[in-house]
Amino acid sequence: MTQDTDTYAQQSVAETLKALDVDPAAGLTDAEVKQRLEKYGPNEIEEREEPLWHRIFRRFWAPIPWMIEAAAVLSALAGKWEDFVIILVMLLVNAGLDFFQEHRALNALKALKARMARQVTVMRNGITKVIPARDLVPGDLVRLRIGDIVPADVQLVSGDYLLIDQSALTGESLPVSRKINEVAYANTIVKQGEMLAVVINTGMNTRFSSVVSLVARAQLEERSHFQKMVIQIGNFLILITVALVLLIILVSLFRGDELIEIIRFALVLTVAAIPVALPAVLSVTMAVGAMNLARRQAVVSKLTAIEELAGVDVFCSDKTGTLTENRMQVAEPVVLDGHDIPELFLVAALASRLENNDPIELPIFHYIDEKLPDMDLAPYRQTHFIPFDPVRKRTEATIETDSETFTAVKGAAQVLAEMAELPDEEAAIVNTLVDQLASKGYRTLAVGRKPADQPLQLIGLIPLYDPPRPESAQVIADMRDYGVRVKMVTGDHIAIAREVGRLLGLEGETIRSKQLTGSGSQELLTLTSALSAAIYSRLKGDVSQSEARHFADEVMETLEQLYDTRLLEREFIYTHESAIIDMIEDVDLFAEVVPEDKYRIVDTLQKGGHLVAMTGDGVNDAPALKKADCGFAVANATDAARAAADIILTAPGLSVINEATKQARITFERMKSYATFRIAETIRIILFMTLSIVVFNFYPITALMIILLALLNDIPILAIAYDNTRVDRKPVRWNMSELLTVSSALGVTGVISSFLLFYILQKNGLPEELIQTLLFLKLIIAGHSTLYVTRIDDWFWKRPYPSGLLFGATFGTEILGTLIAVYGIFVTPIGWEYALGIWAYALLWFVINDAVKIQAYRILRNR
Incomplete structure (x- = not known):
């Protein structure tokens, strides 16, 4: 028998690994898994089915x-x-x-639930593989990352930290931080971070199971x-x-x-x-x-969603992986002076992890396999890795060789440009390159190398292109024919949103996320003040004419960008709810959004009397999926997105939504x-x-x-x-x-x-x-x-x-x-x-x- 979860929480992870007899470098063997599966049973909560006599009575x-x-x-x-x-x-x-x-409905739901079995990344026999969560046993080593639902009670073995949402278990409204030696409970959700963990209890022995057994809850759908x-x-x-x-x-x-x-x-x-x-x-x-x-390969997890769809008149769709193929391809790389393409992709690969199957990182390894087959990564050891998260917007890896130690970094261009402390002229060149690539629909990944105690050296840019799915444009046209207005909601740069929107036939108004919060008004005020200061300084003779003009030109360029997005035209009435609703109704493309923005868009449209459907695939889509009248999790969505959605698509693309x-x-x-x-x-x-x-x-x-x-x-x-x-x-x-x-x-x-x-x-x-x-x-x-x-x-x-x-x-x-x-x-x-x-x-x-x-x-x- 395994110990109580609280007992494990009081001992070190080394003691836990010893107690569970598991090799931290290789995981369990197939023979050990078979033996433990027979002893502990599958990793699932036994559902108390209503007795036949009671259903009849x-x-x-x-x-x-x-x-x-x-x-x-x-x-x-x-x-x-x-x-x-x-x-x-x-x-x-x-x-x-x-x-x-x-009886027919229950059988149908059982069949549908069977198709929604969760998957988990586990190490067995020294090999990383993906298995159904129900096959986990105590002692399994699992990798947890942003968007995952923790599949069992686990103790964290290695990594920096996890930010975990325990609201489903404890009712806590704020996520909690968990580090090495600490315990994470089954059915909680990873909001940030990436760590390796060892399974300590499964199925009916988890904390979640004990909570469920205390309260008999009727599973009544809203x-x-x-x-x-x-x-x-x-x-x-x-x-x-x-x-x-x-x-x-x-x-x-x-x-x-x-x-x-x-x-x-x-x-x-x-x-x-x-x-x-x-x-x-x-x-x-x-x-x-x-x-x-x-x-038609759509699994309904909430039957009433079928009915809600009848009245849906606004369809909000995530872009990546939904309207597009979510299969990034590397376009023509851009290298800065003093660097070359092999160095660019070497550092990019070192700042990545192949086993994570990250869609942003896989194209880097595919490019190396196809274009740089002679590249040897063996001399480089990745001793520490910090995964990407929406706040830091970059990944970092500490790399050691026989002769040196450095940090490989890749991420958002504006973040790395700031870390590199580039001169204004070089920063402007980089920003111009990013804008040019973005206007073509490319997502730009900047790559840099940071020697010990030195600023980051920016090596170059890797443009990534996620092509629209072949059927997406037709799906959107069909939706329009059925009276449904489609809105694309993406975290990508506004230029990328416009280009993809153009390819899909969504060429309406485009706005940035800051315009949803009214922050553009403050930016406008700041820029106007700066322009006035530049003119005043010139009149006093504090600065040269060329310096004042250069600064004024920069301010005016930004003002023009604000005007282009109609910020000046709209935000003076933004405080009125009806004006907010009108604004969001008129917009077809929302760019540079964060999860709160997606939720706000859905909520505002609902306040305007619309029934809203939402699609998404990531943990950042989960709040909006839950809020929408009908939420769709697309194929290969994260566990968190699937849990929040009403309908789960098991085939790529959106064509089934029209059906x-x-x-x-x-x-x-x-x-x-x-x-x-x-x-x-x-x-x-x-x-x-x-x-x-x-x-x-x-x-x-x-x-x-x-x-x-x-x-x-x-x-x-x-x-x-x-x-x-x-x-x-x-x-x-x-x-x-x-x-x-x-x-x-x-x-x-x-x-x-x-x-x-x-x-x-x-x-x-x-x-x-x-x-x-x-x-x-x-x-x-x-x-x-x-x-x-x-x-x-x-x-x-x-x-x-x-x-x-x-x-x-x-x-x-x-x-x-x-x-x-x-x-x-x-x-x-x-x-x-x-x-x-x-x-x-x-x-x-x-x-x-x-x-x-x-x-x-x-x-x-x-x-």
Whole structure:
């Protein structure tokens, strides 16, 4: 058994390595790994799955099942055994359908989660390799770097430091620093640094596991805008139904009807009118969408994200690795006087680590392999390495040879130029070279060599080019066609952003990150003051005319740059939130941004009423991915980005996002169809029943017929999740006034058609029992036909046509209902002649209902 994590924290890493019997230079052997895996098990938290009996039981333990069960008990007490059997069948069918769909959804999620297995860099048998995190065992040596999620409890062996976000474990809002000998816990996130660590506890023995075991948490996803609206519709229908049913009860009691019969009828009517199938339709529709996306290599980690996508009208995309290939290539190197290309790439390679697979460093080694194959790195020993981080913007490595010790540095050109203490003229030349390279879309990497106790010697520049993906421009054009505005958000230089934007068709306004914070106003003030000082100094004679002019020219050049980015034009109104929103809405390209800027951009757009999607791949994208209405982690994203995202792309590029958007809008149309149908049917049934009982003192259908009607309705409703729908060319959102108006118009039209049929049947002197069966058949046929009216906002014969599954489900249940009415199964038989008459009557009103729908949409949209 391994020790408790806290015990390891109290001893040195040397003692830990000895206790775990691991070679710090080579790691574990395959035989040791196999043995420990058998002893400790896989590195994963055992999920407590809900027992099968509990999943079945809870289908019968909720308000709606209680009402059905109470109706069954009351039917048995009243001796209505046919009603009792049908109610029991209805209860079991509803529970069975819900269980079946949940089972499918759970299996789908298990399959999707399996595709999101985390990877970790580990040393075994003296070789660095990448393995699934679940295969880690105590004693494994793992390398942790910025963006990684710590895969197990570990003790830090070597390196400078790690800055770790422990908020998921401890609730601490600020990251904590960890150094050699200290412990880092599983499922915390590396924010800065790079270190080697030894695994001390895995799986159920980690600190994370102990915290999880203390608190039983329900894994409830936050409801989307879409779900909230559907649930509001459900609550609205329940409120109407309960109010009218209470009215029926009061009137019936006043008339002296039998109490037990009244309550039984009221319960049955309530069950039939409220949206019993709402949870099933939601789960089926979302599961279908998730599986469709999985086939296109998009893993959905948060199902509600599919729904949110339907209304997304702004798409913010990271550039590197998302719109571009994230496969840097070296362009033509630039070397400064006194240096050459072999020296440039030698020092660049020494300031890098091949095993890190850093996308900025790999092109250096590829260039050496292709262009400088004779270069020998063996005489050089890298004794200390400081990895890149967003604050320092450089990597440093202490290099030793037999004859000397020096520091190899590579990083941002402006940082190295400052370290090199270049004269103003040389610094200006370097800056000009960087700007020229940036204007061509190159990312420039400066390389320098720092001898002991001397300033940095700048050797040259390595331009790197990350070409756009072949499909990116077309993806962006397709998004525009679907009403989605694309904004590129990048940490790169503004010139690079413009060039890549031009290649992708994003040639709108471009701004720097400092313009998001208003810092440009301060820069403007500073420059204006400096210009005034230069003029004043010249007037006093303190400086020569040429010196004053040179300084003024520099200031004016910077002022022109500010004007070019429209900073002067905008920032005087930046303090107003509406102006900030307008500014960000107008911009297509955001350059030189930091993580806070990405978050601010998403947040500001949301405040402006936009639904925002965001893509990214790095830890710096994680806050914005979490904040966005729908976050996409692209292929090869860091663990932190994957954890923050709602949808994870497993194939390179963004083409699947357009497919996801289409799928989301299809899902929306299906749910809108269901919502319109459900409101219309509730009004049609409950209002007709209430008016018939309260005004005419006539029960138009029996409790048993209501049960049969509800049972037959549930089957085709589920088929809505597979219906063919059109894909809207614009983002779609709920228009409640339109939805309620159209569905109410259809519901009232249905009530009129039912009362007209009731009047005709009574005029012809038909018996009460026969009238009830005829009305029962009419409600079945008319109700199922309403699905064809509500599924599109155009005439029912227009494309897209209904799916075969929907047609089969609706037509099949209508035929079944007809056979029940014709042959008198549990009801009074009516024969084929009356049945065909009801079919003709219902189909006539089907056309009338469609015309009412068309007219309602026209009136609403022409207002």
